[in-house]
Amino acid sequence: MDVIERTGTVGPQYVLEFGEVMEGIGPDASMYENEWLLTNGLGGFAMGTVGGLGTRRYHGMLNAAMRPPVQRVNTLNAVNEVLVVGGERYELGFNEYVAHDRADVFHPGGWRLLRKFEKDEVVRWTYRVGALQVVKQLRLVWKRSLGVLTYRVEPAVGIAGSGVELPGEVVLELKPLVGMRDFHHLGRKGEVEEFAVEEADGQVMVTGAGLPVLYMRVDGGTFREERDWWYGFKRRAESARQQDDVEDLFTPGEWDCRFENVGGSVCEVNLYFGTEPLEMGVLRGDDGRAALLAEQIAHVEVQVEDGVDLSGLVVAGNDFVVEREVGGKKLASILAGYPWFADWGRDTMISLPGLLLCTGRYEDARATLFAYARSIRRGLVPNRFDDYGGEPHYNTVDASMWFVHAALEYVRLSGDEGAWREVLAGACGEIIEWYMKGTDGDIYMDEDGLISAGNGATQLTWMDAKRDGVVFTPRQGKAVEINALWYRALVGCGEAMKGVDAGKAQEYTNLAEGVGKAFIKTFWDERLGYLVDCVDGERRDDSLRCNQVIAVSMKESPLTDEMKRSVMETARRELLTEMGMRTLSRQDEEYRGRYAGSMFERDAAYHRGTVWAWPVGHYVEGYLRAYGFGDEAVRHGREALGGLLEEVARHSLGQLHEVFDGDEPHWPGGCTAQAWSVAEVLRAGVLVWGK
Numbered sequence: 001m002d003v004i005e006r007t008g009t010v011g012p013q014y015v016l017e018f019g020e021v022m023e024g025i026g027p028d029a030s031m032y033e034n035e036w037l038l039t040n041g042l043g044g045f046a047m048g049t050v051g052g053l054g055t056r057r058y059h060g061m062l063n064a065a066m067r068p069p070v071q072r073v074n075t076l077n078a079v080n081e082v083l084v085v086g087g088e089r090y091e092l093g094f095n096e097y098v099a100h101d102r103a104d105v106f107h108p109g110g111w112r113l114l115r116k117f118e119k120d121e122v123v124r125w126t127y128r129v130g131a132l133q134v135v136k137q138l139r140l141v142w143k144r145s146l147g148v149l150t151y152r153v154e155p156a157v158g159i160a161g162s163g164v165e166l167p168g169e170v171v172l173e174l175k176p177l178v179g180m181r182d183f184h185h186l187g188r189k190g191e192v193e194e195f196a197v198e199e200a201d202g203q204v205m206v207t208g209a210g211l212p213v214l215y216m217r218v219d220g221g222t223f224r225e226e227r228d229w230w231y232g233f234k235r236r237a238e239s240a241r242q243q244d245d246v247e248d249l250f251t252p253g254e255w256d257c258r259f260e261n262v263g264g265s266v267c268e269v270n271l272y273f274g275t276e277p278l279e280m281g282v283l284r285g286d287d288g289r290a291a292l293l294a295e296q297i298a299h300v301e302v303q304v305e306d307g308v309d310l311s312g313l314v315v316a317g318n319d320f321v322v323e324r325e326v327g328g329k330k331l332a333s334i335l336a337g338y339p340w341f342a343d344w345g346r347d348t349m350i351s352l353p354g355l356l357l358c359t360g361r362y363e364d365a366r367a368t369l370f371a372y373a374r375s376i377r378r379g380l381v382p383n384r385f386d387d388y389g390g391e392p393h394y395n396t397v398d399a400s401m402w403f404v405h406a407a408l409e410y411v412r413l414s415g416d417e418g419a420w421r422e423v424l425a426g427a428c429g430e431i432i433e434w435y436m437k438g439t440d441g442d443i444y445m446d447e448d449g450l451i452s453a454g455n456g457a458t459q460l461t462w463m464d465a466k467r468d469g470v471v472f473t474p475r476q477g478k479a480v481e482i483n484a485l486w487y488r489a490l491v492g493c494g495e496a497m498k499g500v501d502a503g504k505a506q507e508y509t510n511l512a513e514g515v516g517k518a519f520i521k522t523f524w525d526e527r528l529g530y531l532v533d534c535v536d537g538e539r540r541d542d543s544l545r546c547n548q549v550i551a552v553s554m555k556e557s558p559l560t561d562e563m564k565r566s567v568m569e570t571a572r573r574e575l576l577t578e579m580g581m582r583t584l585s586r587q588d589e590e591y592r593g594r595y596a597g598s599m600f601e602r603d604a605a606y607h608r609g610t611v612w613a614w615p616v617g618h619y620v621e622g623y624l625r626a627y628g629f630g631d632e633a634v635r636h637g638r639e640a641l642g643g644l645l646e647e648v649a650r651h652s653l654g655q656l657h658e659v660f661d662g663d664e665p666h667w668p669g670g671c672t673a674q675a676w677s678v679a680e681v682l683r684a685g686v687l688v689w690g691k
Contacts, residue, residue: 010293011315013120014653016050020112027051027094027111032236035672036119036653037338039319040140041289043069046147047339047672050117050653052094052110052125054078055237057247058339061138063183064145064275066212069322069335070342070385074179075214076273077249079149080108081136083129084171090129092136098232098246119653121290131159131166132262142287143323146274153259153267172257174271176216177230177249180208184340186238186247189229197227197252203278206252212275220269221255242598293318299360300682304689312648313682316655317355320675321364324371324385331371332364333385337658337671344384345372346462347676349402350614353409354679358686362414369407369419373427376400379434380441397443397453397460400431401485405554408492417499425500428493432508435486442476448518449511450478451486452536463547463583463607467600473607477536480523484551487515491556516558523551524563530570544585546575546615552622564626571619572636578643579660579668580613580677586662593663595670602669609662610669613644617680621687637688644681656681 016034021027031051038046043065047058054060054077061076080093091108099105115133116126122139133156139148153170180195181187193209204223206214231248238245259267272278296318297311304310324333324343334355336347348368356365375382375392381399382392407424411417435451438444441460443453454460454476461482463473494509523531531548534541549571551557552564559567574585584591584607592605620637627633648656651668656677658670 010121010290011297011311012309012649012654013118014649016117016653018114018116027053027106031094031111031114034651034653036117036123037319037655037673038123038138038140039338040145041143041322042145043072043322043335043342044140044145045319045338046123046138046140048123051114052078052092053096053106054233055096055235056339057186057235057238058183059235060179060183061149062140062145062147062274063339064212065322066275069324069333072183073211073275074181074183075212075275076147076176076216077179078177079271080175080177081110081134081151082173082175083127083132083134083153084173085129085132085167092127092134096234096236098234104234121293128156130156131164132156132170134172141274141282142289144274144282144287145276146272146278146283148283149271149273151257151269151271153262155263159263166263169258169260170262170267172259172269174218174221174255174257174269175251175253176271176273177251178206178214179247179249180206180211180214186235186244187249188246189231189248189250195227195250195252197225199223199225204252206250214273214275215278216252216271216273217278218255218257218269218271221257223253223255225253227252240596241602289318296359296361300358300686304686306689308685308689310682310685310689312654313645313656313678313685314359316648316673316678317359317675317682319655319673320351320355320678321361326371326374331374332367333371334368334675336384336676337674338655339672341671342385345381345399346383346396346402348372349381349399349406351675351679352406354617354681354683355675357409357413358683362410362416365406365410365414366416366419369403369410369427370423372403373423376403376427376430378439379431380439380443381431394440395458395460396464397441397451397479397482398462398485400435401482401489404428404431404489404493405485408488408496411496420496421500425497428489429497429501429504432489432493436511446478448522449515450483450518450522452476452478453482461547463545465603465606467603470600470604472604475534475541477534477539478522479534479547480531481547481550483515483519483523484554484557487512487519487558488554488556490515512556519551519558520563523548524559528570529566531567543588543590544570544574546571546581546583546612546619549581549615549619549622552626553618555625557625561626564622568619568623568626572623576616576619576640577611577660577662577666579647579666580611580644581615581619582609582611582662583607584609584662591662594661595659596661605662606659611660611662611666612658613656613660613674613677614680616640616644617684620684624687634688637684641681641684641688644677645685 032049032053063072083090092110094110113127118124124137127134135152137150196207198205204216235245257269333343334348336344380394383396465472490512497505532542575582591609595610652672655673657668658674660666
């Protein structure tokens with residue numbers, strides 16, 4: 001397999017080329033370990049592997065968001081295609097089945113015919129069948145729960161004009177395999193109600209109890225209804241997570257598409273599908289996504305030099321920006337990651353500067369801030385919105401602090417003083433006031449002015465892994481990054497409030513002075529040369545973690561220049577990797593170098609050594625601030641981002657994973673596409689390559 005990256009119509013195009021596979025040889029692991037992602041701006045998405053093998057419960061042609069951006073349903077899971085040439089049947093499908101009497105089996109052998117995979121605004125597969133090739137393309141319609149699979153049969157590359165005789169007629173059989181289930185849960189026949197199938201006006205409709213209608217239509221094909229179940233699809237990525245890993249899929253029948261004169265005419269059909277009626281004008285028209293991406297890319301490109309291309313990150317970032325209805329209004333939000341996360345307050349606010357401000361999407365940034373401002377309760381920004389439309393979850397201490405930071409950054413970069421006066425000043429003031437007097441989750445300002453939060457049973461910071469009653473990273477009390485953000489909020493709002501409420505502005509400024517002194521007294525350890533991670537009464541956790549770089553990255557920092565440099569050099573030596581920052585030093589006895597195994601094992605490693613990409617943004621900014629944005633600091637910042645920029649073209653093909661192993665070679669894990677990973681690498685890229 002060769003991986004090639006070249007420029008597409010909007011941003012990069014990722015191309016993987018495959019050679020011929022000999023009989024008796026199974027598929028290369030790269031065919032089912034490298035994953036792709038397409039999104040529709042509503043929270044819906046398509047996802048799969050480059051070879052076409054479904055390995056996750058989340059893989060499919062469309063996971064439609066029935067209550068955007070959540071309540072997602074796996075609709076059209078896959079299509080099994082067969083090309084019939086001269087009576088010979090060539091199966092293009094690639095599935096894995098559970099076999100009870102022997103090892104699990106791959107069938108059919110479509111991977112043997114696959115020659116190329118491409119991804120840009122669409123995903124595309126090219127299969128070689130003798131003198132012919134079949135090009136299959138998947139596109140999702142922007143801001144609609146609709147998709148189009150296009151199949152084109154044509155002479156293979158190098159055949160046209162070579163004198164090789166082409167078949168007079170070929171038939172392409174298309175058999176849809178339908179999930180119609182909650183995307184978090186695998187379905188088995190007997191556990192779900194039977195599906196109803198109806199054919200009318202050229203459309204085939206599949207309906208299940210309590211589920212949306214799946215509409216399908218093939219132009220140029222003849223449908224034969226043959227209701228059936230296909231059993232025992234193995235989902236190997238779920239096996240690795242030690243979760244349920246087998247499902248059954250329903251098929252309503254099959255389309256037969258006949259082509260004559262291949263090479264002399266266009267032999268192409270489209271399979272249209274979705275959870276809303278199929279409007280041909282919508283399915284075939286320009287949905288505006290390309291223009292939106294081009295505008296965002298142009299905004300970033302004018303800020304960078306040296307031939308560095310950040311357009312891939314811009315395109316990746318667009319996948320996370322979605323709509324959410326709040327108080328009867330459609331506002332913007334940011335999904336934390338694909339395939340399983342919804343929109344989380346903490347992730348949204350950390351991601352907002354990179355995804356929306358760096359790309360000039362000020363209207364979306366304003367709408368996102370307003371959406372969360374409307375949901376603040378007792379000074380708390382929601383940790384996450386519910387997947388099924390229930391009440392938001394308010395179990396975080398840092399989402400509110402990141403909200404204030406994002407709001408101040410928005411006003412600084414956009415100049416939108418009206419938004420500050422109208423909504424954001426009040427929201428930020430409400431957060432500060434509640435934190436001062438105390439709010440839910442044992443969050444309160446202590447006598448020294450620092451923020452304390454949580455207890456032994458709660459996990460309120462981003463290092464929140466807990467399973468089976470085990471808290472893996474206890475951080476109750478005063479956490480270093482929370483108080484760095486608290487200081488930033490007080491100083492920043494003290495300045496920004498001057499034109500709104502002079503009394504509050506002075507109060508925050510005065511409080512900040514004491515908080516700065518208390519911060520150094522509490523967290524700075526002269527002997528260690530870095531900041532301790534958390535303090536809870538007499539308990540001082542001096543674990544070397546990446547959280548402390550946030551105290552350096554903020555423009556408003558209580559640390560001296562000498563302290564900043566000491567923190568950053570320690571982090572550079574002990575925590576920085578080519579894929580981001582370790583969550584714990586390798587020298588710590590609690591360090592876990594591999595993120596793998598059961599969910600308990602993964603959670604145990606999640607913040608105890610596992611590398612995360614997003615803190616590298618604050619590492620780069622912190623290093624720049626510690627060394628006055630000098631040339632050497634800029635050079636190091638660029639080096640720190642190099643591995644992640646290369647990673648965008650590997651493994652998830654245009655995206656960035658959530659986490660990587662702490663140990664080399666830092667194999668990726670977690671979500672295959674994570675908002676704050678993309679956002680912070682993009683933001684740091686603009687910092688070090690900006691003009």
